[in-house]
Amino acid sequence: MRVIITGGGTGGHVYPALAIGRGLQAARPDIELLYIGTARGLEADVVPRSGLPLVTINVRGLDRRRVWKNIPALVKTARGLGEAWLRVQRFHPDAVVGTGGYVSGPVCLAAALQGIPVILHEQNAFPGVTNRLLAVLARTVCLTFPEAASRFPRRTRLVTTGLPVRPEILQADRENCRRELGLQPGQLLILAAGGSQGARSLNEALLPLIKDLAGRPDVSLLQVTGRRDYDDYRQQVQARGIDLDKSGNITIKPYIYNMEQALAAADLVIGRAGASFLAEILARGLPSILIPFPYATANHQEYNARALARQGAAKVILDRELKTGRLYRSVMELLGAREKLQAMATAAASLGRPGALEAIVQVVMAAVEHRGRPS
Template sequence: MRFVVTGGGTGGHIYPALAIARGLQDKYPGAEILYVGKTGGLEAGLAARAGLPFQSIPLAGLQRRLAVRNVTAVWQAARGVVRARRILAGFGPDAVVGTGGYVCGPVVLAAALTGIPTLIHEQNALPGVTNRLLSRFVSRVAVTFADAVRYFPRRDRVVLTGLPVRPEILAFSREEARRTLGLPVTGKLVLCFGGSQGARTINGAMAGVLPRFAGRPGVCFIHVTGPAQYDSFMAALSRSGLRAPQSGNISIIPYLYEMPAALAAADLVICRAGAATIAELTVAGLPSVLVPYPHATGNHQEFNARALERQGAAIVIRDAELSGSVLATEVEQLLADERRLQAMAGASKKMGRPGALADITGLIDQLLS
């Protein structure tokens, strides 16, 4: 079997594509998989690290306003379809899978127009422009959130699968995870992070939260600042009179390599609302306080966060409304209300899709039959 996977621009598009590629290799031993991405994009290096052959298409992104650059972008997209048809003709895939980003458009469209079975996967509750346009042509659309279904005109082709998560997310029990992290087996753990680079607004709020809980028995905190913001965060804490290592129940680190263990050990998570993060939270069945990144394309992180909020799995605080006092109050109330915390955990678990990858590869299998 031969497959083309495509998706690019951001890790949010690339990592699902790589996960699906691995799933196809497991499902079809000996399968050949070609990754097609944008020239100069992040995906080239990540595909190489995953051991996948790579071919590129030169493209430019459309601006969300009238701009001369859009003429060039449309011209390159048209040429991209021609380039994609050549790539597909040379490789001869049995199916093509796209996960979003500009490069996904020409590749999936070229495949659909030549009769190759096609599937696109949408990660967010608010679908991207590329996937919304492609949905009119493809064989199937897989979505992460039920809220996304209504944005696609041909709903009979849309299937709720969830987003593939790292298998290690489910590898730890709570007790094993706490032993791995050197934490007490009992008591509450609040985990806070803002992505691999950190989140300045969340860090600013946490500098006001942690002094309120320092030394409190029965609760501990792990706060991940991001490498570039660690020193400034520690300086801010010091000005507040808190020396975290001496407080006993607070751990502040620039980067967390043991994230799967931390998620398994946690009782409450404070974080952004990227699709991959939310997929991991719900698979783990974790209640959360979500602070959507306000500059995400189309404000899609807020749509993601509100999807959890509507199901009772999360509390949403907009970035512009976040402060130390607001966040501390929310955390205080949640930790004091075990029944509410458990209800949120249950709602989160119901939204989780641990079988997402198997469901997606199963859809692809249906397209081949």
């Protein structure tokens, strides 16, 4: 059995693709996988580290704001389609799985034109343009959010599977992780993270909260600032008279490598609304306050966040509202109403899909089996 996996540019496309690859390997140890990406995207660094073979094609995304600059990109995409055709033809896969990003377009199109079943995975509540265009050629489109269904062509075969979550997220033991972080029994942990690069507006909005929470025995705050802002932010905290070494309950870090530990120990999460991050907090049944990244393509993070809020699992605060003190008020409200926090946690757990990976693997296997049946 041979399967091509493609998707690239950002972690939102690459990490689900890698998770699907690992799931397929677990289900079929004899499987041969090939990842097709670009030499410029995140996949060029991450995929080889995962152990999957990577080949690249030359393709570039379109500039949606400056349309006149897209002629070179279209020329490169046309060449990339030819390269994708040859890559697919030489590998001769039984199926192709695409997770979005501009590299996914030529690869999935080449596969469909060669009669190879294409399975797409859409991470966001507002689908990306690549997946929307490819949907008419796909055997099945796997959705993370059911809200995305209305934005695909009417005859698209859709199935809501959820988004694959890393096994370590699901397996982390809450009590062990809390002990490792030095938390006391009954102490509530707030985890605030603005993504791998951090979020300056979110960091600044947390300053008043840090001042009021410092020294409280019932609450602990673990904040991830991002490496870029870490040193400057610590100075801002100290300028407000907060001694981080003596507060006892405020921890500020530039980055967290063991996010699974922090999520397992947390009681409330504050962060952006990328699909992978949301899948992780839902899998752990965590209530959240979400601040969508305002410059995300097609504003898809706000659509993601609103999908959770409609089900009672999250509160949504827009980035421009951070300066109004709304984040401070929302956190303090939840700290004073633990029953509301618990209701949000229950709603989050009901939305989590820990079996997402298995569901997607089954879709891929079914496509391969269907292709192999005699007509």
